[in-house]
Amino acid sequence: MTSNPTAVDAGELRRRVAEFLAGHDPAGTDRLEFLRARFDAGLAWVHYPVGLGGLGAPRTLQPLVDAEFAAAGAPDNDPRRNGIGLGMAAPTILAHGSEELKQRLLRPLWTGEEVWCQLFSEPGAGSDLAALATRAVPEKGPDGDGTGGTWVVDGQKVWTSSAHLARWAILIARTDPDLPKHRGITYFVCDMTDPGVEVRPLRQITGEAEFNEVFLTGVRIPDSHRLGAVGEGWRVAQTTLMNERVAIGGGPAPREGGMAGVVADAWRGRPEGRTPELHARLMRLWVEAEAQRLAAERLRQQLAAGGVGSEGAGMKLGFARLSQALSGLEVELLGAEGLEYDDWTMRRPDHVDFTGREAGYRYLRAKGNSIEGGTSEILRNIIAERVLGLPAEPRSDKDVPWKDLPR
Numbered sequence: 001m002t003s004n005p006t007a008v009d010a011g012e013l014r015r016r017v018a019e020f021l022a023g024h025d026p027a028g029t030d031r032l033e034f035l036r037a038r039f040d041a042g043l044a045w046v047h048y049p050v051g052l053g054g055l056g057a058p059r060t061l062q063p064l065v066d067a068e069f070a071a072a073g074a075p076d077n078d079p080r081r082n083g084i085g086l087g088m089a090a091p092t093i094l095a096h097g098s099e100e101l102k103q104r105l106l107r108p109l110w111t112g113e114e115v116w117c118q119l120f121s122e123p124g125a126g127s128d129l130a131a132l133a134t135r136a137v138p139e140k141g142p143d144g145d146g147t148g149g150t151w152v153v154d155g156q157k158v159w160t161s162s163a164h165l166a167r168w169a170i171l172i173a174r175t176d177p178d179l180p181k182h183r184g185i186t187y188f189v190c191d192m193t194d195p196g197v198e199v200r201p202l203r204q205i206t207g208e209a210e211f212n213e214v215f216l217t218g219v220r221i222p223d224s225h226r227l228g229a230v231g232e233g234w235r236v237a238q239t240t241l242m243n244e245r246v247a248i249g250g251g252p253a254p255r256e257g258g259m260a261g262v263v264a265d266a267w268r269g270r271p272e273g274r275t276p277e278l279h280a281r282l283m284r285l286w287v288e289a290e291a292q293r294l295a296a297e298r299l300r301q302q303l304a305a306g307g308v309g310s311e312g313a314g315m316k317l318g319f320a321r322l323s324q325a326l327s328g329l330e331v332e333l334l335g336a337e338g339l340e341y342d343d344w345t346m347r348r349p350d351h352v353d354f355t356g357r358e359a360g361y362r363y364l365r366a367k368g369n370s371i372e373g374g375t376s377e378i379l380r381n382i383i384a385e386r387v388l389g390l391p392a393e394p395r396s397d398k399d400v401p402w403k404d405l406p407r
Contacts, residue, residue: 008046008057010064016055017043017068026074035077035111038069044110048094052106059303077112080351084162085109085116089170092240093189096227101189105168117166118244119157119190119214120237124407126159127375129172130181130234131405134216136173136188151175151188151226153196153219159372163199163212164348166192170240171221172233177403184402185233189225196220205364207344210352242312244373253293259326259362260289262355266333273333285326292318313374313382320369320376323354327366330359338363 020041024034038044039053046062048054070076079086090109093102108114125132134155153173163169169190176184190197196219201209228236256264267274267282292315299315331338341360354362370376384390397405 008055008061010061013043013046013055013057013061013065014068016041017065021069021072021074026072031075032111032113034075036107038074039107039110043069045090048106052094052102053110060301077110080353081165082109082112082115082162083351084118084170085114085168088118088240088244089116089168091243092170092187092227092236095239096187096236097189098224100224101227105189109168114167115162115165117160117163117169117192117212117214118240119160119163119169119171119216120240121159122156123158127378129237130185131402132172132174132185133407134171134173135177136175136186136221139220149223151186151221151223153188153190153216153221155216157214157216158211159202160199160212160214161210161372162350163192163214164201164209165350168192169214170227172237174402175230175233178401179231180399181397181402181405182234184231185237186230187227187233187236188221189227190216190219190221191225194219194221201346201348203346205367206361207341208347208349210349241374244312244316253296255290255293256286257293258289259323259330259354259366260286262362263326263330263333266330266359270333273335278329278333281325281329285322285329288318289322289326292322311387313379314387316373317376317379317383320366323366323369327359327363331363334359 020038020043024037026034029037042048042050042053042055043065044053046054046057046065047059049056077086086109090106093105093109097105105114109116119134120129120132122132122134132155134153134157136151136153139150139152151173153171155173157171160169169192171188171190172185173188174184175186178184192199196217198215198217199212200215202211202213203209204211263282264286267278295318296315299311302311338359340358342358352365354365374382381393385392
């Protein structure tokens with residue numbers, strides 16, 4: 001699929017949006033029909049190729065298109081519900097998927113018809129993701145030679161957000177245990193409705209089961225659902241992980257957006273709770289939040305200019321630290337009221353809502369920010385080694401076959 005050879009600039013995009021809205025009244029068109037038509041018109045991801053939701057336009061023009069649709073009252077694709085699909089699966093499929101997979105998966109992903117989850121972490125392979133033990137072996141062909149065109153997957157994944165909603169999953173599994181742990185891994189797309197996929201809820205400190213554990217027992221995945229070459233799964237996974245960190249820590253926000261705005265509003269509305277110490281902490285965190293916001297804007301510009309590397313780790317690390325510090329400050333500012341909690345009933349939400357819930361929820365949920373999407377400890381290593389160029393930590397298992405590693 002090639003990009004449109006005709007240059008698409010801001011004026012041309014505005015013209016196309018206006019023409020689209022003239023033929024698809026947001027108030028009178030079915031929501032799903034509207035979103036499908038927007039994708040087909042190339043006005044979903046404008047920087048994607050023609051035929052895959054885009055026009056081959058510069059990525060920097062995406063906010064312009066989104067703003068035009070928002071101003072017209074057009075429906076969105078509920079991005080919070082399918083954050084893993086939009087932020088992680090889509091760019092990985094675009095970079096490494098076959099044309100057949102791109103055509104089949106990207107449209108219902110963008111419209112929100114099909115939710116995605118991520119089958120990466122395991123009980124024994126969280127921070128050390130490359131130690132994963134889930135196995136994928138070739139199904140025996142008619143001659144018993146393992147060339148049946150299907151992989152059989154067995155293993156367990158954990159901390160899987162939205163697995164209870166997902167139709168599809170991005171999955172990494174070990175295909176050659178005789179190679180060192182970072183090699184011999186292959187990347188697949190897994191149908192969560194297939195036999196052998198079992199999803200169980202994991203109840204969190206918030207009382208909800210936003211995460212899940214997933215058991216895979218004899219799950220058959222066609223080789224056509226493989227992303228990248230056999231044994232190249234770790235390289236493909238880096239595309240996913242870098243986009244994940246940008247998605248978590250580098251999203252667009254106005255000044256005093258997110259948690260910084262919530263805490264600033266609480267400060268303005270609760271003069272009785274103010275102290276010099278809390279004021280000093282608030283000012284320091286407000287400045288840090290503004291620096292984080294501006295750094296995220298620079299990161300998005302880097303991404304639009306041709307990609308981003310390990311810098312996303314810094315954004316995610318900063319987001320986690322700020323979120324925890326700001327939510328803790330809010331609870332202190334509110335006093336006893338900050339300890340209240342609305343409902344401990346076990347629920348399975350479809351997204352995380354940091355700004356729409358009470359302070360107690362924000363404080364508890366923020367504890368997971370330094371674990372999900374790469375632990376803060378691992379991200380510090382990535383920044384030290386890949387961004388700052390500091391000496392790498394000694395790794396005695398780097399060249400040892402996975403099957404010989406102690407477990």
